[in-house]
Every structure is written in structure tokens, then in C-alpha cells.
Amino acid sequence: MHTNSANRSEIDEQPAAHLAPLSPEATLALSRVSTATITTQLMSRGLRNTYLEGLEFSNPARQRLLGEAFTMRCIPAREDIDVPSIFQDYDHPQRIGVESVEPGQVLVIDARGKKRAASIGHILATRLKMRGASGIVSDGSFRDMVGFEELDLPTFSAGASPTTNLAQHHVVDFQIPIACAEVAVYPGDIMVGDRDGVVCIPRHLAESVARDALEQEELEEFILSKVEEGSPLRGTYPPNEELLKTYSELLPN
Ligand SMILES: O=C([O-])CC(=O)C(=O)O
Ligand SMILES: [Mg+2]
Known part of the structure; x- marks a missing residue:
């Protein structure tokens, strides 16, 4: 199929980009309603694949997640590129990505569902909290899980792994459409999490949902x-x- 750069950027930008902030009424409603109710509302609008299967919260005291998606995409690590010394570079995409998350945003990591190495650790998660992020969602694992269990931030992952991300993941881009736990997440989509798990509401539907x-x-x-x-x-x-x-x-x- 022929794809030129003009229609590529159109694809990349739709449908979540450039939307107005969520209204205070919608924010309040989405901070109260359950993910179960949200999936029913999405299903009545024809959307069945909005639940990010298999993710668990890390801190039982912080199960409730709400915020707009800041997406981060990983590809498989390669031994000649992903060597420990690349973390000396403050401009490594993972560092830049973390330092780009804005208050109220949820970092959503596409780790391709791979859990052998962690997709992020406790220090970076703490930095996100200090930046005012609303949470972290990853379809891979976290390392330093004891820290996540205590962290005053809603975080959801597919499990724990002690190995640093370089061993399996290479952060390649952020704020592009990603897959997270087999759900399409566009930058700016609204992520909601509770005891049942995490759901993604396409941004343009968030007010009515x-x-x-x-x-x-x-x-x-x-x-x-x-x-x-x-x-x-x-x-x-x-x-x-x-x-x-x-x-x-x-x-x-
Ligand atoms: O290697 C990593 O994922 C970073 C890490 O441990 C941390 O942020 O504490
Ligand atoms: Mg660590």
C-alpha cells in the first residue's frame, strides 16, 4: 500500500491531538465512575477493545487512576546499541520522555507485553510523581516493586522483574499512537484505572462517556x-x- 508522508502524519495525529482539556464536570465524573461502567458506555458506542488486559495496580492504596495518555514506545533491545553506558546520556529517549510528561498525564508504555526486563524503575517513577504525573501504565513489568508498592501514585503493570530495561527494551519514541496490552492508545486519550483494571477512552468520546x-x-x-x-x-x-x-x-x- 502506498503511504506518502502527508497522509502518514494525518494518521499519526488523529484522533486525539489538539483537543480541548477535559471539562471539570467530565473530570469529576471520571474520577468517580468505575471502569466497568466505562466499558459498558464504550461498548454502546461500538468499542469493545478498550480494556488493557492483564495489568495490576502496584499500590493497593492508589488503585484509582485518571489522566490523559502520554505514550512511550519500546522496540526490542539490540546488544550493540543497548549497552549500560547509554544511560550516561541524559538525552537518552527514556530520560527525555520522563522529563516531558506534563502534570495530569499518565505515562503509558508500550513494552510489547514483554516482562523479562522491567520497562521502568522506581527512581524514574518517583521523578514522574514529582513532575505531577497522574500515573504510569505499562504492559511490561516494573523493577524495584517494593518502591512502587509504597509510591503515592497510581501505577499499573503486568508484573515485576529485577532486570533493567536495556536488557530487553529500547525506548524509541513518545507521543505517538501505541499498542498497550493489545489496546490502541493515542496521545491524549483518557486512561482510567480502578480495582478491575485499566481502560482507555478515546479522547473525543471522553465528555459524553x-x-x-x-x-x-x-x-x-x-x-x-x-x-x-x-x-x-x-x-x-x-x-x-x-x-x-x-x-x-x-x-x-
Ligand atoms: O533501569 C531502570 O529501569 C531505572 C531504574 O531502575 C529506576 O528508575 O529506579
Ligand atoms: Mg531502580
């Missing part, structure tokens, strides 16, 4: 209260007309 997810959860809270009172599923979940009417009468105007 946030609004509808909050509405869904308010209704589900009402449904749950009915189930807890002993109501059967029929007529309750999903709610029939009559129950919906009762619910709408309870809503503030």
Missing part, C-alpha cells in the same frame, strides 16, 4: 438498593417503565 457513565451509575445505585431490598431481577434489572418512573420522580429537577 463521562456524562452518561455518571447517569448509568446513579440509576444502578437505585437498582442495587431495590435488589438489596429483595426485588427480583424481572422488572428491576433492567428496570421496567414503572420503576424508571419511580426513579425519575426521585431525581432533582
Whole structure:
């Protein structure tokens, strides 16, 4: 297939780039709703592959993740290039990448799902926290996991590995579309994490997903209260007309 540089850059830039910041209402809603609700909302918009399978949070006290994606892509390391001395270079792409993450962003690392060597360690993670990052998501592993377990930052990975990233990974680029745990993540997409895992909301859908997810959860809270009172599923979940009417009468105007 013929691809010229003009349509390449179009592909690279769409669809998340140059979008306005999330509204305060959407931010508040997405900080409250569950990833389960978000995936339902995304599925009702035709998106089924938004959950980054197989990632676990490192710090049980910081499971809740929310922020826009700052993407980082790794290719396989090569022995003649990825030698320990390259970390002497402050301009190594991994260092530059970490020092480019802005407050509120989540570093999302495409480590090709490879866990033999860590994709990032505790010192770099601490630097990200100090820069005001909202979290770290990697489909590879972390090293210094004891540090991550204590770090006051939501971080999700596919596991732990003591080996430094150079042994398996070569950071080659950032702020480009990546694959993370088999999900397409574009720079600026909204990452949400909780006890169930991490989901990626395409940026252009984030406002409407946030609004509808909050509405869904308010209704589900009402449904749950009915189930807890002993109501059967029929007529309750999903709610029939009559129950919906009762619910709408309870809503503030
Ligand atoms: O080699 C690395 O991934 C860096 C590291 O250990 C750290 O940041 O603490
Ligand atoms: Mg370390």
C-alpha cells in the first residue's frame, strides 16, 4: 500500500491531538465512575477493545487512576546499541520522555507485553510523581516493586522483574499512537484505572462517556438498593417503565 508522508502524519495525529482539556464536570465524573461502567458506555458506542488486559495496580492504596495518555514506545533491545553506558546520556529517549510528561498525564508504555526486563524503575517513577504525573501504565513489568508498592501514585503493570530495561527494551519514541496490552492508545486519550483494571477512552468520546457513565451509575445505585431490598431481577434489572418512573420522580429537577 502506498503511504506518502502527508497522509502518514494525518494518521499519526488523529484522533486525539489538539483537543480541548477535559471539562471539570467530565473530570469529576471520571474520577468517580468505575471502569466497568466505562466499558459498558464504550461498548454502546461500538468499542469493545478498550480494556488493557492483564495489568495490576502496584499500590493497593492508589488503585484509582485518571489522566490523559502520554505514550512511550519500546522496540526490542539490540546488544550493540543497548549497552549500560547509554544511560550516561541524559538525552537518552527514556530520560527525555520522563522529563516531558506534563502534570495530569499518565505515562503509558508500550513494552510489547514483554516482562523479562522491567520497562521502568522506581527512581524514574518517583521523578514522574514529582513532575505531577497522574500515573504510569505499562504492559511490561516494573523493577524495584517494593518502591512502587509504597509510591503515592497510581501505577499499573503486568508484573515485576529485577532486570533493567536495556536488557530487553529500547525506548524509541513518545507521543505517538501505541499498542498497550493489545489496546490502541493515542496521545491524549483518557486512561482510567480502578480495582478491575485499566481502560482507555478515546479522547473525543471522553465528555459524553463521562456524562452518561455518571447517569448509568446513579440509576444502578437505585437498582442495587431495590435488589438489596429483595426485588427480583424481572422488572428491576433492567428496570421496567414503572420503576424508571419511580426513579425519575426521585431525581432533582
Ligand atoms: O533501569 C531502570 O529501569 C531505572 C531504574 O531502575 C529506576 O528508575 O529506579
Ligand atoms: Mg531502580
